Amino acid sequence: MKGEFTPKIVGFLCNWCSYAGADLAGTSKLKMPPSVSSIRVMCSGRVDPVLVATAFLRGADGVLVAGCHPGDCHYEKGNYYARRRFAILKKVMETLGLESERLRLSWVSASEGPRFQEVITEFTEKIKKLGPNPVKEKTSL
Amino acid sequence: MSKVLKIDKNVHEGVRELLRSFLENKKVKGVFALKKINENGAVAYSLITNPNMVEAILPFFPFMPANAGKLLSHLTLTGSLKGPIAAVVRPCELRAFVELVKREQGSLENFLFISSSCGGVYSLEKSVNGDLSTDSELWSKYWDGVKNPENQMADVRPTCKACEHFLPYSADMTVLLLGNKAIDTECKISLNTDKGEKFADGAKGEFIEEEIENEALKLFRNKRIEEKKRLFAESQIEKFGMDGLIKTFGRCIGCHGCSNICPICYCNLCTFDSRDYEWEPSTYETEIEKRGGIRVPPNTVFYHIGRLTHVGISCVGCGLCSDVCPADIPLSTIFLKVGESVQKVFDYLPGKDVEEAIPLTTFETEELTEVED
Structure with a gap:
């Protein structure tokens, strides 16, 4: 619909689980909002907080980091490190008074197409409520 | 109670005497300390082996020309000294x-x-323009403040005034300065480790037992905690939001002096100095279309958020970033505040214990479920 706000979400999806999960959701023709631009990374542990901050500051309305469930990482422990890094970024943003609720960390396995659909739908709804990322209008970043 | 070596000289002379005896008796090969460079009061860290040069050492000169941690790391980067x-x-x-x-x-x-x-120490600005020397007013004011919590540190840096970690965690010896009214006539050195005791063995002086955490120190600690609260309340960091960040970091000139001087920022090839985050012309075009205009160069706020996420967990609050900032950004206050909040998540105090892993290099399998959705 014209004029309605469609969030733009950047999704960092791990190659082994979440990207495959997204693929499965697609091939299963599960319906979900077309809000995510996915970036395939080899592991959620590869997602330096700086990448997430880049997406956020360049105007993404939401940023999703998704990886294998704890214990299921293809590299055994990458997602545990990812969780710590994510927690740090979230805390930094919180402490600076930034909208840390625009960041989300979720675990989606390769077989969980419906779970991916649910994560995207839910997160998109949440961002819709928050409105567009006000950072987009700033010119002096 | 701790074992304390008491030397009947003022603290500066007492420590110099001890260092001299270490060198003369070949207990150590070298001494690393602040040394006078000229009569203006300029000091620099130096590594000396000649006992005659100990005279020029000013062990507690209230100025930090560099973080000694970084210097010692340079000295031992590829192996320990012999x-x-x-x-x-x-x-x-x-x-x-x-x-x-x-x-x-x-x-x-x-x-x-x-x-x-x-x-604590004075700011770089106060120290390098020649106002700070051993016969200056700033010098005597400093030692007044050290002796007496009531005069505590009128002019030392805000970070130092708000620092509650004024006792070392892993030193072999601690020279007892704070709250000791007799530092002009006596030098008390607490021996914290077996190594400290071994080295002090045979030193000129008297060995006594003393409580380190005395009333005066408690007073200092309370004052500093109060001061930190005041500093944080005044800086309003939690209310920054994007507008506050732009206001604060907007004046950054991008010299990256803060990361160059930072002891924790050790990367030789910093990602923020690389071309990784330089924008292509097409990126500029996308961004101006989106926003109607853009700061050139962009990414100032990004750089500082990036640094906070990279080194905040290990920030020891030495305050050098504020010292060197030509744009007068209160970096050390921001790093102290954000650093502490991040460190609290993992109950981590940087630099306290070498055996304790940096939180980013380890994990628990079950933790932090509150950040998952």
């Missing part, structure tokens, strides 16, 4: 060194660490 080195450093410098050692950027081996209950 002979024992007595290093006289401030508590935050020692903590920075421990953080660097955890990052495999140096070695604690063969060091005898002599630190002090620290009264």
Whole structure:
């Protein structure tokens, strides 16, 4: 619909689980909002907080980091490190008074197409409520 | 109660005498400490082996020309020094060194660490324009403040005034400065480790037992905690939001002096100095279309958020970033506040214990479920 706000979400999806999960959701023709631009990374542990901050500051309305469930990482422990890094970024943003609720960390396995659909739908709804990322209008970043 | 070596000389002369005896008796191969460079009051860290040069050492000159932690890391980057080195450093410098050692950027081996209950230092600006020398008003004011919590530190840096980690965590010896009214006539050095005791053995002076955490120190600690609360309340960091960040970091000139001087920022090839985050012309075009205009160069806020996420967990609050900032951005306050909140998540105090892993290099399998959705 014209004029309605469609969030733009950047999704960092791990190659082994979440990207495959997204693929499965697609091939299963599960319906979900077309809000995510996915970036395939080899592991959620590869997602330096700086990448997430880049997406956020360049105007993404939401940023999703998704990886294998704890214990299921293809590299055994990458997602545990990812969780710590994510927690740090979230805390930094919180402490600076930034909208840390625009960041989300979720675990989606390769077989969980419906779970991916649910994560995207839910997160998109949440961002819709928050409105567009006000950072987009700033010119002096 | 701790074992304390008491020397009947003022603290400066007492420590110099001890260092001289270490060198003369070949107990150490070298001494690393602040040394006078000229009569203007300029000091720099130096590594000396000649006992005659000890005269020029000013162990507690209230100025930090560099974080000694970073310097010691340079000295030991590819291996430990052969002979024992007595290093006289401030508590935050020692903590920075421990953080660097955890990052495999140096070695604690063969060091005898002599630190002090620290009264803080003056800012770079106050120190380098010649106003600070051993016969200046700033000097005597400083030592008044060290002796008496009531006069506590009118002019030292805000970070130092708000620092509650003024006792070293892993020093072999601690020179007791804070709250000691007799520092002009006596030098008390607490011996914290077996190594400290071994080195002090045979030193001229008297060995006594004394409580380190005395009433005066409690008073100092309370004052500093109060001051930190005041500093945080005044800076309103939690209310920054994007507008506050732009206001604060908008004046950054992008010199990256803060990361160059930072003891924790050890990367030789910093990602923020690389071309990784330089925008292509097409990126500029996208962004101006979206926003209607853009700061050139962009990414100032991004750089500082990036640094906060990279080094905040290990920030020891030495305050050098604020010292060197030509645009007068209150970096050390921001790093202290954000650093503390991040460190609290993992119950981590940087530089306290070399055995304790940096939170980013380890994990628990079940934790932090509150950040998952």
